[in-house]
Amino acid sequence: MEHQAYGADAPPMGTGNINRHGMPEVPIGQTVTEKWPVLDLGNQPNIKLEYWNLEINGAVEHPLKLSWKEFMNLPQTKDTSDFHCVTTWSKLNMHWKGVRLIDLAALAQPSSDVTNVLCYGYDNYTTNLSIEEALKPDVLLVHTFEGQPLSIEHGGPVRMITPQLYAWKGSKWIKRVEFLTEKKRGFWEERGYSDTAYPWRNDRYSV
Ligand SMILES: Nc1nc2c(c(=O)[nH]1)N[C@H]1C(S)=C(S)[C@@H](COP(=O)(O)O)O[C@H]1N2
Ligand SMILES: [Mo]
Numbered sequence: 309m310e311h312q313a314y315g316a317d318a319p320p321m322g323t324g325n326i327n328r329h330g331m332p333e334v335p336i337g338q339t340v341t342e343k344w345p346v347l348d349l350g351n352q353p354n355i356k357l358e359y360w361n362l363e364i365n366g367a368v369e370h371p372l373k374l375s376w377k378e379f380m381n382l383p384q385t386k387d388t389s390d391f392h393c394v395t396t397w398s399k400l401n402m403h404w405k406g407v408r409l410i411d412l413a414a415l416a417q418p419s420s421d422v423t424n425v426l427c428y429g430y431d432n433y434t435t436n437l438s439i440e441e442a443l444k445p446d447v448l449l450v451h452t453f454e455g456q457p458l459s460i461e462h463g464g465p466v467r468m469i470t471p472q473l474y475a476w477k478g479s480k481w482i483k484r485v486e487f488l489t490e491k492k493r494g495f496w497e498e499r500g501y502s503d504t505a506y507p508w509r510n511d512r513y514s515v
Contacts, residue, residue, distance in 0.1 A: 369417035406450030
């Protein structure tokens with residue numbers, strides 16, 4: 309283990325102005341890009357809106373299975389946030405519109421012993437998050453980017469974003485969020501990537 313100062317966490321690592329989370333704008337080891345690269349497992353599902361559903365279930369009082377219309381009728385949130393890919397690019401100031409995961413959780417009512425979530429994509433991707441990270445107010449299920457419907461290659465009709473974690477934690481083509489009372493690992497987490505994925509800790513791989 310690396311040496312740390314007594315009585316304090318190591319400061320967040322990165323460069324640039326301090327952002328709204330009190331973090332340096334560009335996390336350690338990242339380079340800002342203007343382009344938006346596409347990264348996935350190579351299978352981009354094309355889900356017609358009439359067949360699209362979002363399931364919120366697991367350890368919850370009221371499991372949900374929402375149609376597109378029901379999803380779009382939920383309270384909508386606009387936000388501007390940054391996107392940090394573990395392959396070392398970051399894209400800043402992206403304008404999103406979608407539904408907060410915490411607003412969906414308020415409808416589903418997770419039980420008090422929930423500790424984790426596992427998110428599932430229509431391409432059978434999975435990724436895991438702690439409940440604390442999953443319920444941060446900038447974790448959105450987005451359908452609109454820069455005023456346009458989110459493209460299929462970037463996870464449309466709806467994907468999750470996790471601006472305070474590496475971007476693999478945000479499932480494209482999101483299909484299901486399962487609330488859990490113990491950790492289950494997702495696709496990359498089973499292959500050596502970090503459960504926590506904190507960009508300002510250079511927390512890319514599991515230790
Ligand atoms: N469903 C699904 N979500 C996914 C992935 C995937 O393969 N399938 N790849 C992840 C990875 S590794 C990254 S870096 C981001 C990339 O999002 P982008 O292609 O829109 O840049 O999506 C994440 N979400
Ligand atoms: Mo990635």
